[in-house]
Amino acid sequence: MIDPSTPQLTGAEEVTWDLADLYAGMDDPQLNMDLDACDAEADALGETHRGRIAGLTASALAALIARYEALAERAGKIGAFASLNWTQDTQDAARGALMQRVTERGSRLSQKLVFLDLELAAAPDEAAAAWLADPAIARWHHWLEVVRMYRPHLLSEPEEKILTEKAVTGRNAWDRFFDETQGAARFDLDGEKLTRDQVLNRLYSPDRALRQRAAASVTAGLREAQRTNTYIFNTILADKASDDRLRNYPTWISARNLANEVDDRTVAALIAAVTARYAIVARYYRLKRRLLGLDELLEYDRYAPLPAADRLYTWDEARDTVLNAYARFAPRMAEIAGWFFDRRWIDAAVKPGKMGGAFSAGTVPSVHPYVLMNYEGRPRDVMTLAHELGHGVHQKLSGVQGMLQAHTPLTTAETASVFGEMLVFQDLMARETDPAVRLGMLTGKIEDSFATAFRQISMNRFEHAIHTARRDEGELATERFNELWLETQRAMFGDSVTLTEDYGLWWSYIPHFIGTPGYVYAYAFGELLVLALYARYQANSAGFADAYIAMLTRGGADWPHEIVKPLGVDLTDPAFWANGLDILEGLVAEAETLAAATGH
Numbered sequence: 001m002i003d004p005s006t007p008q009l010t011g012a013e014e015v016t017w018d019l020a021d022l023y024a025g026m027d028d029p030q031l032n033m034d035l036d037a038c039d040a041e042a043d044a045l046g047e048t049h050r051g052r053i054a055g056l057t058a059s060a061l062a063a064l065i066a067r068y069e070a071l072a073e074r075a076g077k078i079g080a081f082a083s084l085n086w087t088q089d090t091q092d093a094a095r096g097a098l099m100q101r102v103t104e105r106g107s108r109l110s111q112k113l114v115f116l117d118l119e120l121a122a123a124p125d126e127a128a129a130a131w132l133a134d135p136a137i138a139r140w141h142h143w144l145e146v147v148r149m150y151r152p153h154l155l156s157e158p159e160e161k162i163l164t165e166k167a168v169t170g171r172n173a174w175d176r177f178f179d180e181t182q183g184a185a186r187f188d189l190d191g192e193k194l195t196r197d198q199v200l201n202r203l204y205s206p207d208r209a210l211r212q213r214a215a216a217s218v219t220a221g222l223r224e225a226q227r228t229n230t231y232i233f234n235t236i237l238a239d240k241a242s243d244d245r246l247r248n249y250p251t252w253i254s255a256r257n258l259a260n261e262v263d264d265r266t267v268a269a270l271i272a273a274v275t276a277r278y279a280i281v282a283r284y285y286r287l288k289r290r291l292l293g294l295d296e297l298l299e300y301d302r303y304a305p306l307p308a309a310d311r312l313y314t315w316d317e318a319r320d321t322v323l324n325a326y327a328r329f330a331p332r333m334a335e336i337a338g339w340f341f342d343r344r345w346i347d348a349a350v351k352p353g354k355m356g357g358a359f360s361a362g363t364v365p366s367v368h369p370y371v372l373m374n375y376e377g378r379p380r381d382v383m384t385l386a387h388e389l390g391h392g393v394h395q396k397l398s399g400v401q402g403m404l405q406a407h408t409p410l411t412t413a414e415t416a417s418v419f420g421e422m423l424v425f426q427d428l429m430a431r432e433t434d435p436a437v438r439l440g441m442l443t444g445k446i447e448d449s450f451a452t453a454f455r456q457i458s459m460n461r462f463e464h465a466i467h468t469a470r471r472d473e474g475e476l477a478t479e480r481f482n483e484l485w486l487e488t489q490r491a492m493f494g495d496s497v498t499l500t501e502d503y504g505l506w507w508s509y510i511p512h513f514i515g516t517p518g519y520v521y522a523y524a525f526g527e528l529l530v531l532a533l534y535a536r537y538q539a540n541s542a543g544f545a546d547a548y549i550a551m552l553t554r555g556g557a558d559w560p561h562e563i564v565k566p567l568g569v570d571l572t573d574p575a576f577w578a579n580g581l582d583i584l585e586g587l588v589a590e591a592e593t594l595a596a597a598t599g600h
C-alpha cells in the first residue's frame with residue numbers, strides 16, 4: 001500500500017516541458033508583434049470582405065479561408081502559450097495578467113471576424129453548392145459544411161446581435177449566478193464549513209458514518225438553496241425552449257446534436273442501447289455491496305473505496321509501460337508518444353501553484369501538443385498518462401488537417417485517449433498476478449467507465465424529462481424535479497442501490513444542466529464508441545491498427561459517422577453500441593470471478 005501522508009519520489013519531479021517551441025518566454029518580443037499582426041490582419045480582412053462574401057468565386061473564397069486559417073493559427077499559438085505558461089503557476093500575477101490580456105485581445109479578434117461565419121452561413125444555397133463542389137475548397141470542405149449546417153437556424157444579423165447582447169444579462173447571467181452561488185455555498189459537517197467539492201469528496205471515505213453525515217450535509221445545503229436553484233433551472237429551461245422555437249430546432253436536444261455533428265437518430269440509438277443494459281449497473285453494485293460487506297447499499301455508499309492493494313510506479317516504469325503497450329498495438333503510435341518524453345512536450349512534476357488534473361493541449365498544427373499531468377506514481381496516474389498521450393498522439397496526427405479541421409467534436413475527441421487507456425489497462429492486468437490487486441484495478445476501471453457511460457445517460461434521461469416537462473407543464477416545482485431525478489436514477493440502479501427521498505434534491509448542483517444543456521451524453525458516446533472499437537480490434541486485429549491510425553489522422557475533417565465507417569462501424573445501429581456495453585459486462589463478470597477467488 002502507498003502511504004498517502006509521505007510523498008514518494010517517482011522520478012517525475014524533474015519532468016517539465018519546454019514551451020520555447022511556442023515562445024521564448026513571457027517577454028519574447030515576438031509575442032506582442034504577433035498580437036498586433038493578428039489585429040491588423042483581422043481589420044484588413046474586414047475591410048476587403050465584409051458584406052461581399054456571398055459573391056466570391058471558389059478560388060477567391062479559398063484564398064480568404066487560407067488567410068483566415070493562418071490568422072487563427074497565429075492567434076491560437078499566442079493563446080496556447082499564455083494558458084500553458086499560466087498552468088505552471090496559477091498564483092503568479094504576471095502569468096495571470098498575460099493570460100487575461102491575451103483572452104481580452106482574443107475576444108475582440110473574434111468579434112472582428114464573426115462576419116465571416118455569418119456571411120458564409122447566410123450565402124444562398126446555389127453559391128454554397130458551387131463552392132463545395134470546387135476543388136479549390138477541397139482542403140476546407142468539411143469546415144464549410146459545418147458552418148453551413150447552421151443556415152436553417154440563424155436569424156438576421158440585427159436579430160443575432162440583439163440575442164448575443166441580451167444573453168449577457170439573460171442566460172449567461174443566470175449561468176454565472178448559479179456558478180457563483182455554488183462556489184460560495186458552504187456545507188456544515190462536524191462543526192466545519194466545507195465547500196461543495198470538499199463535502200462531496202467525503203463520499204469517497206472508507207468510514208461509512210462519515211459518508212452518511214457528508215450526504216446529509218449535502219442534502220441540507222441543497223435544501224437551503226432549493227428555492228434559488230429551482231428558479232434558475234426553470235429560467236434556463238424556459239430560455240432554451242424559446243431559443244429552440246426561434247431557431248427552428250425540432251427537439252430540446254437537436255441543437256446539441258448539431259454541435260456534436262451527429263443526427264438525432266444516432267443519439268437515440270445510443271440512448272436506447274445503454275438504457276436497455278442498465279442491468280449491468282445493478283449487477284456491479286450488488287457485487288460492490290458484497291465486497292463492502294453491507295446488507296444494503298445506500299446512495300452514499302456508491303463511491304466507498306474497496307480495499308485495494310496499490311503499488312508505486314516510477315516515472316520510468318510508467319513511460320515504459322505506456323510505450324510498450326502502444327508499440328504492441330502500433331509502432332507508429334509508440335513512436336509519436338515517445339516524442340513527448342524525448343522532446344520535452346510533457347510536464348509531469350508536482351509543483352506548488354501548478355494546475356491540478358491532467359490534459360493534452362493540441363496548441364496549433366505548426367507546433368505540437370503539450371501534455372500536463374501531476375504524476376504521483378499510483379496505478380491511476382499510469383492510466384492518466386496513457387489517456388493524455390492518446391490525446392497527444394491524436395492531436396499530432398490530425399495536425400495535417402490544418403488549424404480549421406484538426407479539432408474533433410466532443411463525440412470523437414476521446415477516441416485515442418480511452419483506447420490508449422484500454423491498451424495499458426489490459427497490459428497491466430495481464431502482468432499482475434495478485435488477485436486482490438487485480439480486483440482493485442478492475443473495480444476502479446469499472447467505476448470510471450460507469451461514470452462516463454451509464455451515469456451520463458441517466459443524467460441525459462433526467463434532462464430529457466425536465467426539458468419536456470417544462471415545455472408541456474409550465475413552471476416546475478422543486479418536488480417535480482426531485483421526482484424526475486429519482487425516477488431516472490432508480491431506473492438505472494434498480495434494486496441494487498437504495499436511493500432515499502433525501503437524494504431527490506441531488507440534481508440541483510450539477511453545473512452541466514445549466515451551463516451546457518444536453519452536453520452529458522457525449523461522454524457516453526465517446527466511451528462506448530471506443531469500447532466498441534476495442535471489441536472489434538480484439539475480435540480481428542488484422543489491419544485494424546492501420547485503419548485506426550488513418551481514422552485518427554482525419555481529425556475533424558469529416559462527419560464522425562464517416563470517419564469511423566472504414567472501421568466497419570455504423571453509428572445508427574443500436575447493435576454497434578451493444579459491443580461496447582458487452583465489454584463493460586465482461587469486466588463486471590471478471591470482477592465477480594476475482595471476488596470469488598479472493599473469498600467474497
Ligand SMILES: [Zn+2]
Pocket residue numbers: 387391414417
Ligand atoms: Zn480525455
